[in-house]
Amino acid sequence: MGTCGIAAGARGVMKALTEELEKSDAKDVLLSISSCAGLCSREPMVTIEEQGKPAVKYVDLTAEKARKIFSEHVLGGRIVNDCALAAGSERTL
Template sequence: MARLTLDDLKKIKEKQKSTFTLREGGYRAKITVHMGTCGIAAGARDIMTALMDEISLGKVEDVITTTSGCAGLCAREPMVTVEIMNKPPVKYGDLTDAKIREIFKEHIMGGTPVDKYALVIGSETTY
C-alpha cells in the first residue's frame, strides 16, 4: 500500500460512501423489488440484477435497493416501488429489463416518474 496523505484519506472516505449510506442511512432513493413467489416466478430476479447493474455502472452512491414480499397484485408482477425521499412513492408493474433501466434513468436519476409504466402513485412509504 502506498503512503497516504490527507487527500487520500478524503478520497477513501468518498469511495466508501455507498457502503456507509447503506449502513448509516441518508440515502436519496430506495427501490423495493417485490419478491414474493409470484414476483420471483415472473422474473423479479432479473429486475434486481438490472438495478444492481445500473447502480454499479453509474457509480451511484445514494440509492439503495431492497426486497420485500408480494405487493398483492400478482397479475402485474414483476413490480417495484420507487421511493424518492419526500416524494410520494410510485409503484411500477409488468416490468422487463429494458423498462426498469428506463425507469432508473428517468425517475430515479432524473426525478420524473415514468407514467406509462406506473401503476399507482402515493401509496405507503417505508422509510
C-alpha cells in the same frame, strides 16, 4: 421478490437494477427487496421511494423497462408514465 414476483421474472429486473446502480455514481440510492405487494397478476413490480414524495409503483416490468426507470426516474427524477401504476401508499391499520 415473493414467489409470485420471482415466477414473473423479478430476478431479471433485480439484476438489471443492480447493474445500473453499479454503473452509476449514485451514492444516495438504496436498492432493497420486498415481497408480494398483492397485485400478483401485475408482477414484477418495483416501488421508487424518494424522500418527501409519494412512493411510485411500477408494474409489469421487464429488465429493459427497469433500466429505463432507473435512468429516468431514479437518476433523472421524472416518473416513467407508461409503466407507472400509481403513487402513494396503501391503507394500513
